Amino acid sequence: MTRSTRRTRMLKSGVAGAAALLALSACSSSSSDDSSSAGSGTSASAAPKLSGTVTVFAAASLKESFTTLGKQFEQQHPGTKVTFNFGGSDSLAASITSGAPADVFAAASTKTMAIVTDKKDAAGTPVTFVRNQLEIATAPGNPDKISSLKDLTRSGLKVVLCDKTVPCGAAAQKVLDASRLKLTPVSYEQDVKSALTKVELKEADAALVYKTDVQAAAGRVQGVEFPESAEAVNDYPITLLKNAPNATAAKAFVELVTSAEGQNVLTGAGFLKP
Structure with missing residues (x-):
């Protein structure tokens, strides 16, 4: 083999190696870009951070269990605060229909909840979350x-x-x-x-x-x-209110009440499952 032939082969080998390195670099860059895009998409779809006060109007019999759930909610969502107005369901319903600012209503009967739903003050259909005897x-x-x-x-x-x-x-x-x-x-x-x-x-x-x-x-x-x-076993319905000042956080509180975690607190207090 002549010296000229060897030089030609070495040049070709070098070009091939450089091409392979460029291809690997491109793959790595593409993979990094894809990963970055995926991460960006995940971040964009993450749930918004909850904040502010959630005002809950609730039947007097819910005082102990809802107070516990309120504290749990605040721990799970730093920056939020849950305040309660406990009392007779009928007087609470009357306050809501009269314009009292509230985010959530939990009544001790479907009859008193109807006072609110009949006035179109509920956001959606109330859900029975417990019963009581x-x-x-x-x-x-x-x-x-x-x-x-x-x-x-x-x-x-x-x-x-x-x-x-x-x-x-x-x-x-x-x-x-x-x-x-x-x-x-x-x-x-x-x-x-x-x-x-x-x-x-x-x-x-x-x-x-x-x-x-x-x-x-x-x-x-x-x-x-x-x-x-x-x-005479009473069904307890809960609903997000139509004009809730803090609807996003209020919806999350309702979800906690109706979740397995919320049900454990409520049944532990003596309530019956719906």
């Missing part, structure tokens, strides 16, 4: 030996009921009617917590409240179950 609350130790719904009609026994316009009162009246029992309470209270407080303060001997309220007041009252309570 009545129980008799007595002083610790049950000093009056109350063992049935009929016992509440005994002469001299001071009994408190929720007002008939609120869900716990409507449920109490329903079981009394179904059992053909009549009693005259010493007072009608505007929400279930007020009825329970009467027993805690010994201003009443017994009250018809929810199981969840008896559980929340463990040690301060004693619960007596009665089979007639199955006649």
Whole structure:
């Protein structure tokens, strides 16, 4: 082989090697660009960071469990704050339809939720997230030996009921009617917590409240179950409100309430699954 031939082959080999390096470099650059584009797309589709205050109007019987869920929500979404207005579902509904600023409404009955939906103040269809059942609350130790719904009609026994316009009162009246029992309470209270407080303060001997309220007041009252309570189990609906000031964060709070995590908190408080 001549010196000229060897030189020619070496030049060709060098050109081929350079071409291979250029091809590898192009592949690497393309892969890097694709990766960068994919990363950019992922970032663009990420959920927006939640912030601001979420105002929740909720039935009084939800106080303990919703307070817990509110704290969990704030921990999961730094920069948010959940504030609550707890009370009788009927008065809360009336406030909403009168223009009170709120993001979420959770009622203790479908009837009181209808006050809001009939006025077109709900954003979408309310969802039932839990159910609740009545129980008799007595002083610790049950000093009056109350063992049935009929016992509440005994002469001299001071009994408190929720007002008939609120869900716990409507449920109490329903079981009394179904059992053909009549009693005259010493007072009608505007929400279930007020009825329970009467027993805690010994201003009443017994009250018809929810199981969840008896559980929340463990040690301060004693619960007596009665089979007639199955006649009036309340569905609890929740909805995002149409004019919610912080709709994005409010929707996330509703999602927490209806999630498996939220259900664990609620059933742990004594609520029944929907």
